[in-house]
Structure formats: C-alpha cells, structure tokens
Amino acid sequence: MHIKEQAAERHTLSIVVDNEAGILARIAGMFTARGYNIASLTVADITEDHGVSRITIVTYGVPEMIDQIIAQLDRLVPVHRVTDLSDLGPHIEREMALVKVAGTGDHRIEALRLAEVYRARVVDSTIASFVFEVTGNPEKIDKFCELMREVGLVEVARTGVAAMARGREAA
Structure with a gap:
C-alpha cells in the first residue's frame, strides 16, 4: 500500500x-x-x-x-x-476546557443538567450565562461542546492534551 x-x-x-x-x-x-x-x-x-x-x-x-x-x-x-x-499502547490523556454558555429559561436548565452529566463545574455565573470547567479525554470535551452548541455555546478555551503512559515506568 x-x-x-x-x-x-x-x-x-x-x-x-x-x-x-x-x-x-x-x-x-x-x-x-x-x-x-x-x-x-x-x-x-x-x-x-x-x-x-x-x-x-x-x-x-x-x-x-x-x-x-x-x-x-x-x-x-x-x-x-x-x-x-x-x-x-494504553496511555492516559486529559484535557481541560472552559466553556461559556449563554441562555435563559429552559436553555439554562438544560445547560446545568448537561454539565452535571459531564461532571463539569460552574466556575462563573451571571444571570444570562455560565462558564463551565470540564476535564476529560478529548472526545468527552468534544461531545460536551457539541451538546452545549444546542443550548447556547458562546466560547470555548481548551488547554490541549496532557498525556502519560500507564504503568510504573516513565515513557
């Protein structure tokens, strides 16, 4: 090939x-x-x-x-x-993102519900918006952002991947 x-x-x-x-x-x-x-x-x-x-x-x-x-x-x-x-082979990857979501009423309630499911923390809140901190593998961050687009995603800041090999030896 x-x-x-x-x-x-x-x-x-x-x-x-x-x-x-x-x-x-x-x-x-x-x-x-x-x-x-x-x-x-x-x-x-x-x-x-x-x-x-x-x-x-x-x-x-x-x-x-x-x-x-x-x-x-x-x-x-x-x-x-x-x-x-x-x-x-198996290794650990984690990334952190700050995700700003604006919305009121049902959109606000849904954003909070989704954040709970994804174990995202509210790190800032106003009457009309939230900033969530979410940590996990890149796919989890991608999915969280995708879902937040439906309820009022405004902005995303991502750290990039931190990774390490599994086991007791250094990579």
Whole structure:
C-alpha cells in the first residue's frame, strides 16, 4: 500500500527537552517546514530546578510520516527523549476546557443538567450565562461542546492534551 493510500492515524508524542529559550519555536518550525499539522500542543516544566520540560503534541499521519517526525525530533540537540505514546499502547490523556454558555429559561436548565452529566463545574455565573470547567479525554470535551452548541455555546478555551503512559515506568 502506498503512503497516500494509508489513512492518517492520530498519534500523541511526548517530548522531553531542556527548558531553554527557543526550543518550542524550533519544534513547531520543524512541523511547519515539513507540512505536518499539530492538532494539540502543551508544554510544562517537569523538574524542580526548572531545567526540563515535557512537550505533548498530538498529530495525524501515516506510520512512515510519524516515524520521520520522531527521527527529526530526536536529532534536535536539546531533546532528551521522544516517545510515541500511541505506539506504547494504553496511555492516559486529559484535557481541560472552559466553556461559556449563554441562555435563559429552559436553555439554562438544560445547560446545568448537561454539565452535571459531564461532571463539569460552574466556575462563573451571571444571570444570562455560565462558564463551565470540564476535564476529560478529548472526545468527552468534544461531545460536551457539541451538546452545549444546542443550548447556547458562546466560547470555548481548551488547554490541549496532557498525556502519560500507564504503568510504573516513565515513557
């Protein structure tokens, strides 16, 4: 099967890097220069001395393209380790979103009911709107937002995916 005939697969990459100025720009630039899309991107310091960060990138591609991305990331000097969590098997993914919904009457009641079902917390409330905080896997966030469109979705802010391999070993 040719590369063009294969379906793009979703991959979650965990990249451990030195926490230095410009590394995120270099990694994003590598994706851009080669025409790879980043569906989600999160970065956070992971050490007490603030010397190392974890970058989590969700991207789509055929296996050969994902292998090429990993090889190119591995060649960057401040990169310690690149792990394709999707290839490792079971892993945990979580995302947080703030979801603003405006509505009165039945729409307001339905928004609160849906929030309860999805375990979303009300973090701000006015007479005519709510801001909900919802946490879960990306599919849960997508579904919550889709349902809120029907009752008055105004705005969504998402954190991007944070991911980690299951088990006692580090990825």
